[in-house]
Amino acid sequence: MKTPLANGDEPAVPLPPPALRLTFDEDALAANWRALDRLSGRATAGAAVKADGYGTGARRAARVLWEAGCRQFFIAHWQEAPDVMASVPAEAVSVLHGPATDEEARYARATGLRPVLNSLTQVDRWLATGGGPCDLMIDTGMNRLGLRPDECGDARLQQLQVGTLMSHLACADEDVAANARQRDAFAGLLHRIPHQRASLANGAGIALGADYHFDLTRPGLALYGGVPRPELSPHIRQVVTPEAMILQARHVAAGDTIGYNATFTAQRNMRVGIVSLGYADGYLRCWSGKGGFVSDGRTLPVLGRVSMDMTAIDLGDSGIGEGDWVAARYDLPEAARTCGLSQYELLTVSGPRLRG
Template identity: 55%
Template sequence: MTDTASDGERADRSAPPPPASLRLTVDRDALAANWRALDARSGSARAGAAVKADAYGLGAATCVPVLRDAGCETFFVAHWSEVAAVIAHVPPQQVAVLHGVRNEAECAYARAVGAVPVINSLEQAALWAATGGGTCHLMVDTGINRLGIAASEANEAAISALDIDILMSHLASADEADSALNPRQLTAFQSVLGAIRHRRASLANSAGIALGEDYAFDLTRPGLALYGGAPRPELAAAIRPVAQVQAAILQTRALAAGESVGYNATFTAPAPMRVATVSMGYADGFLRSRGPGNAFSHNGRRLPILGKVSMDMVVIDCTAAPDLAAGNWIDVPWNIADAAQQSGLSPYEMLTVIGGRLRRD
């Protein structure tokens, strides 16, 4: 009998994929140490953890268990779609959803899984009560003008009816030590504490922790500093880098003088040189804006980027490392505490734009 099965039918779809040419390594010990340092810096308050945006791009499945085991008991996400990945590792009542509840479906989901909404408006407060009520958190806007009820709404009946665990606000300029907005927001927050029944109060984010104990209240909400960023110089000595990104060389080649590299030929070789094409691009979070003047490295040797960053590839100058070959791993600059590496991106962006093709060790 003739075998008429197609190649697709003969394929073993259960076969594991080969090793990736990209990797993201999360230093779990550094992550745990950062949380403990921020918890200690919070004084009598307890530090929670912002784990929204897939733990700032480093993977909730990787980071949440580390933070839990370090002692964290309160976790913050933005979207309801982020809840499942977090409650796989911690009790759902420890998870707060910052965007609150917009409709009955979100209220039903909150009660079904046990995560706690952060109520942000009188409309959300009324909706939560009308669909059954229960424990919630409440955001009060004190000057950032994003989400939250106005301080003038603190005595509204819809707010008085809520069972509030965490009463919170968000600092707009905590990374600026001399900002007049910080004490104004502190005073505004203090003014509503007596008007709204709650069990815990929370104001300080990562940078807010450095503002001192007046801003700590019962719970702080670090995010960036957990993952290696130091938004205030007072935190820099205590915060360790967490993420390391590496990419494999796909190919090396020799350029003749006058040959160009990449889209729009923005780099032309001034002399014969050896270059390498690396498996990393803007689809992986290494954005085009980070290319000019930047460099990859190998064993401390600087490998300048040549031409434009492509979707899946970057070309580098191997003059300083003539021994490099296809398959070698190259360090991708991702030190979020180093402003020179950012090329116009904030540390938050450098983390959260990390692409899905990077595998987490």
């Protein structure tokens, strides 16, 4: 029988014990930002915390980054703002998608968020709804968001209060001529629009050198343990690791198959663990027969198909069993090479049960 609260509300339902979790190393995240800030030279490093902090939890990530010294944050959608504003001041947050409607422009003014204006239509909308501090994106070759270079002389831009004038590198993780073309195009436009600071480089762009840093860099993946260019590898620490409980330990005889479509056949008698992690949690089917979990430094290979809520692993003679926890091998560069997903996907696909 439920006991009513004094104010008439129902009592809170107690939280169940978890069977899966995403471990989060706050010290590693802070250290990664400090390293990227240092590698940015005379520029300052900001932080992309879009996509719920690249799947790690934006509220927590923003808090850790703010405490580490970061003062410029970038999200994609307006819906992402409340979580980030719970940890940092609204005026420190830029919304990359800009105000596509008057309602979004009014929301920016009401909250103090900085819209990133991406078109002359958005410039008109921002000015018509009262204007104020904003950022401005110039498209120097990605053909995604931003003003065309031939629009940068428009007189309306002189009315803006531009904090960050930015562009975005399309191929910073590769050694291609397009990087220098974008850098030179961006540098050639800076004098045309009044602004407080200029920003071009993402995390990979930081590794391209000082000519790409300008005043502000905008790392994302590298903050959370990804390595978009090998030059960054010595400076980046792993931040998150999926962990899950073993639901059942079972014996499988030689010749028996495991999982959907019987893609794995035991060649010997085996001791198998069923782990409480599957593709609904972001541990996708690409790990089938390729992934591995770790216990006490020992790798326990994935057997057969990953299913929605469970994954089978070879326990060998490890001695672990039901109720014990194992950690997925999830060093992002290595994991990407193993499963075929990008490091970005590996971070952002984590499901609500894993993050919750």
